[in-house]
Amino acid sequence: MPEAASKGKDKAKISKPMNQGGVVHITEGRLLSRLLYPNPVCLLSVAPPGKPPNVMACSWLTPANNLGTFIMVINKKRHTASLIHQREGATFVLSVPTHYERDLVLRIGKATGAKGDKFKTLNIPRCPPGWKKNQWKSKKRAHASSLGSSSSNPFAALATLPSFEPTPKEEESSGSKATRGAGSLDDVKRAVQALGGAEYGTVAVKECICHIVCHVEKMLPSFIDGHWLVKAQMEEAWVRDTHWCGKNFRPRILGSGDILTFLGAQKFGLLGVPESV
Numbered sequence: 001m002p003e004a005a006s007k008g009k010d011k012a013k014i015s016k017p018m019n020q021g022g023v024v025h026i027t028e029g030r031l032l033s034r035l036l037y038p039n040p041v042c043l044l045s046v047a048p049p050g051k052p053p054n055v056m057a058c059s060w061l062t063p064a065n066n067l068g069t070f071i072m073v074i075n076k077k078r079h080t081a082s083l084i085h086q087r088e089g090a091t092f093v094l095s096v097p098t099h100y101e102r103d104l105v106l107r108i109g110k111a112t113g114a115k116g117d118k119f120k121t122l123n124i125p126r127c128p129p130g131w132k133k134n135q136w137k138s139k140k141r142a143h144a145s146s147l148g149s150s151s152s153n154p155f156a157a158l159a160t161l162p163s164f165e166p167t168p169k170e171e172e173s174s175g176s177k178a179t180r181g182a183g184s185l186d187d188v189k190r191a192v193q194a195l196g197g198a199e200y201g202t203v204a205v206k207e208c209i210c211h212i213v214c215h216v217e218k219m220l221p222s223f224i225d226g227h228w229l230v231k232a233q234m235e236e237a238w239v240r241d242t243h244w245c246g247k248n249f250r251p252r253i254l255g256s257g258d259i260l261t262f263l264g265a266q267k268f269g270l271l272g273v274p275e276s277v
Helices: 029-034 079-084 099-110 139-146 157-159 170-173 186-194
Strands: 003-005 011-013 023-026 042-045 054-057 061-063 069-075 090-096 209-226 227-240 257-266 268-271
Touching: 029 227, 054 079, 054 099, 069 079, 069 209, 090 186, 099 257, 139 157
Parallel strands: none
Antiparallel strands: 003 011, 023 227, 042 054, 042 090, 061 069, 069 227, 090 209, 209 227, 257 268
């Protein structure tokens, strides 16, 4: 983590106010699109049924309209690409880090989840999108829930399919006293078995300032050599109010964390607090 040193005796570490302030919930398409206007570096996480969740760094993505649709390019060799390609409409989460998480972004980019759970291997704190349990419920799950109880409706379990929550070890490392709840991988497996289907869960990177729940609409395999061209849709998002001014996604407070944009060769540009606000 960067350090700020004064000319006197005082030397203090810059602390990130991740647990300060409120959270803004965004559902309107034009505002969802604006979350990607600054071209932020994102951490794409996916929780496919029956498999460990995975996360990758990505920056090749851009809004395609003002309705929350965006285009993304992913190398076909990436393990995450194989996970989101397994099922039409696969759900995933984009978590937006700040410069405080620069080293984490680089570590995620260098590691693969093909040989194990990258969240556990890299000790990445995780949480449901929005930082709280049951913040997000897909339209598909909500519809299944409205059809009836689990006793009369075999699809009602969709409504209770959980988001991933931190394990006790992860909570201990992040200083939280919460214990592992209903959002474990085993619970996802049980829910999927009850459904006889394959519904994706959701998992986000806790130490980020924005979580965006998305789903895949289409993947084109031959448009770009060696890469998937992905059309995806943002469903809803949660942003720390330190980085949302009502119409734009940007830092509002000095020290709250500059947004990263990737320049190549492990170098990043920074979007900070504008001089004129």
